[in-house]
Amino acid sequence: MPEDLNWAIGGEAGDGIASTGKIFAQALSRAGRHVFTSKEFASRIRGGYTAYKIRTDVERVQSVVDRLDVLIALTQRTVDENVDELHPGSVVIYDGERSWEAEVPGDVVGVDVPLKHLAEQAGGAIMRNVVALGAAAAIADFPLDCLDEALRKRFGDKGEQIVDGNREAARLGAEHVREAYPDLNGRTAEYGHEYRLERTDADYVLLNGDEAVGMGALAAGCRFYAGYPITPATDVMEYLKGRIERYGGTVVQAEDELSAVNLALGAARGGARAMTATSGPGIDLMAETFGLVATSETPLVIADVMRSGPSTGMPTKQEQGDLDMLLYGGHGEVPRFVLAPTTVGECFHKTVEAFNLAERYQTPVYLVADLSLAVTERTYEPGEFDMGAVEIERGKIVDDDEVGEWLDGQGRFRPHADTEDGVSPRALPGTVGGTHMSTGLEHDELGRRTEDTDVRVRQVDKRDRKVDTAREREDWSPREFGDVDAETLVVSWGSNEGAVLEAMNLLEERGVDVRFVSVPYLFPRADLSEHVEAAERTVVVECNATGQFADVLEHDVLQRVERINKYTGVRFEADELAEEIAARVDGEHEPDTVGGSGEVQAE
Amino acid sequence: MSSETTFVDFKSDTQPTWCPGCGDFGTMNGMMKALANTGNDPDDTFIVAGIGCSGKIGTYMHSYALHGVHGRALPVGTGVKLARPDVEVMVAGGDGDGYSIGAGHFVHAVRRNVDLSYVVMDNRIYGLTKGQFSPTSREDFETATSPAGPKQPPVNPLALALAAGGTFIAQTFSSDVQRHAEIVQQAIEHDGFGFVNVFSPCVTFNDVDTYEYFRGSLVDVNEDDEVDHDPADFDQATERILDPDHEYQGVLYQDPDSVPYGDSHGLGEDMSSIPEGAPEDATDLVREFY
Numbered sequence: 033m034p035e036d037l038n039w040a041i042g043g044e045a046g047d048g049i050a051s052t053g054k055i056f057a058q059a060l061s062r063a064g065r066h067v068f069t070s071k072e073f074a075s076r077i078r079g080g081y082t083a084y085k086i087r088t089d090v091e092r093v094q095s096v097v098d099r100l101d102v103l104i105a106l107t108q109r110t111v112d113e114n115v116d117e118l119h120p121g122s123v124v125i126y127d128g129e130r131s132w133e134a135e136v137p138g139d140v141v142g143v144d145v146p147l148k149h150l151a152e153q154a155g156g157a158i159m160r161n162v163v164a165l166g167a168a169a170a171i172a173d174f175p176l177d178c179l180d181e182a183l184r185k186r187f188g189d190k191g192e193q194i195v196d197g198n199r200e201a202a203r204l205g206a207e208h209v210r211e212a213y214p215d216l217n218g219r220t221a222e223y224g225h226e227y228r229l230e231r232t233d234a235d236y237v238l239l240n241g242d243e244a245v246g247m248g249a250l251a252a253g254c255r256f257y258a259g260y261p262i263t264p265a266t267d268v269m270e271y272l273k274g275r276i277e278r279y280g281g282t283v284v285q286a287e288d289e290l291s292a293v294n295l296a297l298g299a300a301r302g303g304a305r306a307m308t309a310t311s312g313p314g315i316d317l318m319a320e321t322f323g324l325v326a327t328s329e330t331p332l333v334i335a336d337v338m339r340s341g342p343s344t345g346m347p348t349k350q351e352q353g354d355l356d357m358l359l360y361g362g363h364g365e366v367p368r369f370v371l372a373p374t375t376v377g378e379c380f381h382k383t384v385e386a387f388n389l390a391e392r393y394q395t396p397v398y399l400v401a402d403l404s405l406a407v408t409e410r411t412y413e414p415g416e417f418d419m420g421a422v423e424i425e426r427g428k429i430v431d432d433d434e435v436g437e438w439l440d441g442q443g444r445f446r447p448h449a450d451t452e453d454g455v456s457p458r459a460l461p462g463t464v465g466g467t468h469m470s471t472g473l474e475h476d477e478l479g480r481r482t483e484d485t486d487v488r489v490r491q492v493d494k495r496d497r498k499v500d501t502a503r504e505r506e507d508w509s510p511r512e513f514g515d516v517d518a519e520t521l522v523v524s525w526g527s528n529e530g531a532v533l534e535a536m537n538l539l540e541e542r543g544v545d546v547r548f549v550s551v552p553y554l555f556p557r558a559d560l561s562e563h564v565e566a567a568e569r570t571v572v573v574e575c576n577a578t579g580q581f582a583d584v585l586e587h588d589v590l591q592r593v594e595r596i597n598k599y600t601g602v603r604f605e606a607d608e609l610a611e612e613i614a615a616r617v618d619g620e621h622e623p624d625t626v627g628g629s630g631e632v633q634a635e
Numbered sequence: 636m637s638s639e640t641t642f643v644d645f646k647s648d649t650q651p652t653w654c655p656g657c658g659d660f661g662t663m664n665g666m667m668k669a670l671a672n673t674g675n676d677p678d679d680t681f682i683v684a685g686i687g688c689s690g691k692i693g694t695y696m697h698s699y700a701l702h703g704v705h706g707r708a709l710p711v712g713t714g715v716k717l718a719r720p721d722v723e724v725m726v727a728g729g730d731g732d733g734y735s736i737g738a739g740h741f742v743h744a745v746r747r748n749v750d751l752s753y754v755v756m757d758n759r760i761y762g763l764t765k766g767q768f769s770p771t772s773r774e775d776f777e778t779a780t781s782p783a784g785p786k787q788p789p790v791n792p793l794a795l796a797l798a799a800g801g802t803f804i805a806q807t808f809s810s811d812v813q814r815h816a817e818i819v820q821q822a823i824e825h826d827g828f829g830f831v832n833v834f835s836p837c838v839t840f841n842d843v844d845t846y847e848y849f850r851g852s853l854v855d856v857n858e859d860d861e862v863d864h865d866p867a868d869f870d871q872a873t874e875r876i877l878d879p880d881h882e883y884q885g886v887l888y889q890d891p892d893s894v895p896y897g898d899s900h901g902l903g904e905d906m907s908s909i910p911e912g913a914p915e916d917a918t919d920l921v922r923e924f925y
């Protein structure tokens with residue numbers, strides 16, 4: 033008999049499904065149980081159906097499974113939608129008085145609870161879902177006081193009367209089950225199931241990926257957030273609103289994503305730690321400004337909480353389809369960092385890291401989450417979010433006294449100084465003697481527009497060198513799991529980690545060993561050539577159709593070609609090209625960048 | 636240094652490449668004067684410039700500055716100002732930058748009423764891309780992309796600002812540098828979004844909206860014999876802004892009760908300074924999730 037219990041509540045949009053589910057998840061967490069929730073349900077019939085699903089165990093749970101033990105069905109459709117996940121011995125709670133009598137499959141145990149009637153008895157029909165929660169608690173032998181605590185958390189600000197009414201509703205639901213179905217345990221036991229939600233002494237926090245990103249931002253000193261609402265990124269903005277102000281920061285709801293990213297860019301030029309979050313359609317718009325962020329060397333964190341594309345796609349469904357866009361998007365060649373947290377907890381840690389990377393290297397950072405991280409509430413030991421361990425590194429910000437070290441012969445500050453590690457000094461407005469202009473035009477060390485081929489090449493190299501420096505200085509290791517000597521290597525990025533880990537347990541039962549590499553750093557990234565070479569086969573797992581990361585991995589392990597590159601702004605000339613190719617033939621590899629200067633000025 | 640700051644302190648050592656006679660010279664001089672007259676200092680000033688001939692202004696002035704992407708100068712300036720209330724922020728760009736590709740931002744920046752000034756060099760043409768019609772070009776203005784005129788009515792920027800809830804709406808002429816500087820100064824001093832549309836003639840691509848044309852047709856609100864202009868009078872402002880027969884120079888509208896965004900949102904802190912670790916009470920954030 034499995035230890036984990038899979039529970040769901042389903043109904044029509046507007047039935048309060050998500051908030052009811054959240055109350056139960058909260059109650060389980062308070063009872064010291066691990067929880068992993070999901071809301072992304074592909075309807076097999078039509079829109080309008082929503083459900084909230086909880087997997088809970090005393091051990092850690094990190095994925096959803098295809099099985100439902102207890103289902104609260106507010107509609108017949110909820111039963112129909114979940115028929116494949118129900119099994120002999122599943123319990124379906126339904127309200128026989130609500131104009132239908134649930135048609136539950138024969139070996140599923142139906143529990144008819146007059147939800148509306150009992151809710152009215154407790155004080156109002158609106159508490160119908162809470163009656164169902166009480167019933168579910170009784171079925172799984174779950175102490176009602178845990179539920180009480182969660183009800184207080186949810187309704188506390190609405191007054192004592194409301195809290196008491198809801199408690200009473202839950203009590204009536206539980207009482208009804210005990211009285212009307214005294215031998216329920218016996219019936220499920222016939223199918224080998226006995227549902228018991230034991231409590232433990234553990235103390236967990238329960239949060240989703242968007243909240244973890246928001247909390248990470250606050251921990252990291254983010255003071256400015258600009259965004260335009262979009263599923264599934266909006267929760268980041270809603271989390272920050274009302275909290276960031278405590279630290280002297282602000283949230284600006286922009287008129288569109290073009291504005292959002294430029295607002296954040298402006299705040300960052302002012303010296304604030306700034307971020308924006310969006311999803312695919314917004315990333316497309318922000319791509320316009322992405323290159324400017326990089327060439328003006330502005331530290332900025334841009335979160336992409338991916339959803340199904342292309343275009344408006346399936347806005348409430350999961351996909352990891354933006355990888356190519358994030359790695360390569362934006363015209364021209366834009367240095368960047370791309371980080372993809374692999375769990376809800378990592379959403380916190382990677383956000384903190386993103387802010388540090390952005391400032392240390394004065395480079396834009398894409399923080400890539402996805403719908404399944406955003407909508408999953410998951411339990412953690414509070415110690416997972418160790419605020420004492422958060423370090424803030426602001427990079428090469430210079431003050432009034434240090435500016436002097438970075439002036440040219442005529443006393444002008446050099447914001448794009450061509451340094452060894454590629455990182456230039458940064459003078460924030462107000463710094464005496466640090467005035468400068470930054471621009472999306474190619475520029476010299478002072479920030480003045482240039483089309484001089486040498487300066488152009490030096491600035492491109494300098495910006496790219498920051499990434500090379502970061503590659504050396506920072507730890508880009510992937511997360512490694514499983515048997516190093518296994519024949520099969522599974523590679524995945526972002527949010528699939530939990531599902532792969534649990535799949536590995538199932539495979540182990542079948543005698544299949546795998547080595548698993550979970551990749552949180554997409555650019556720069558670890559070289560996995562040795563991993564791939566050591567394995568008999570490599571399988572890349574990702575939520576998209578074309579295998580974007582698989583392509584990247586294949587690229588990385590390919591035999592290297594030699595390259596001739598020119599980025600002076602002048603096309604290849606035949607004689608020059610002949611020289612270059614000949615040099616490769618002779619085994620000389622010095623890249624050359626000859627060329628004339630452009631005369632036409634346009635923007 | 637503020638007390639001794641003069642307008643030359645706001646001049647960079649980069650020589651402008653504007654065509655000789657371009658209106659943008661006068662526009663810029665007036666802006667520099669206004670910044671100096673209001674006691675600002677280049678070290679505490681941030682200019683955000685659009686893309687266009689006009690947008691080159693960021694290079695020619697001396698201050699902190701960003702020359703961003705076409706049409707997005709206002710959001711950048713808004714971000715700088717909200718993060719750094721202690722810094723003087725001035726946004727400058729062209730009519731294409733502000734009223735075409737950036738029109739959406741213009742409307743919302745006006746509504747937000749952030750305490751910054753916005754100077755639009757309105758030459759009624761796309762200068763940098765060599766002479767296509769702009770959103771303020773006349774209906775019959777012939778250009779390479781409008782051989783028979785654009786055949787669409789021009790945008791009235793002042794009316795747009797008024798409709799969006801503007802709290803300071805002014806118009807100037809680059810050639811009347813003194814008056815222009817004076818009005819930009821008022822825009823800077825205004826508590827909120829100080830908007831100045833400057834007729835800044837393009838001598839190369841616009842032979843209709845010329846110095847002579849503006850000199851001969853502009854009416855200064857303060858020199859109108861018939862009415863004493865009261866900028867706080869919304870109806871009078873509306874009448875003049877929508878006047879089909881005249882274009883005006885001066886502060887057409889100023890809301891004396893303007894409350895800037897920073898005040899209504901309780902902002903005032905310099906957001907650039909943060910602690911070296913998580914905020915002291917950051918564990919409370921974790922506790923909320925119990």
Ligand SMILES: Cc1ncc(C[n+]2csc(CCOP(=O)(O)OP(=O)(O)O)c2C)c(N)n1
Nearest residue numbers: 635687688689705729730731732761762763
């Ligand atoms: C996204 C984008 N589209 C087009 C351009 C080309 N472009 C540069 S400036 C400009 C118009 C400039 O007109 P205006 O804002 O009136 O400035 P002016 O040159 O007249 O001062 C255009 C279309 C660009 N730089 N970026």
Ligand code: SF4
Nearest residue numbers: 654657688762837838
């Ligand atoms: S093209 Fe027109 S707007 Fe541009 S610099 Fe010359 S005169 Fe000025």
Ligand SMILES: [Mg+2]
Nearest residue numbers: 729730758760
């Ligand atoms: Mg123009």
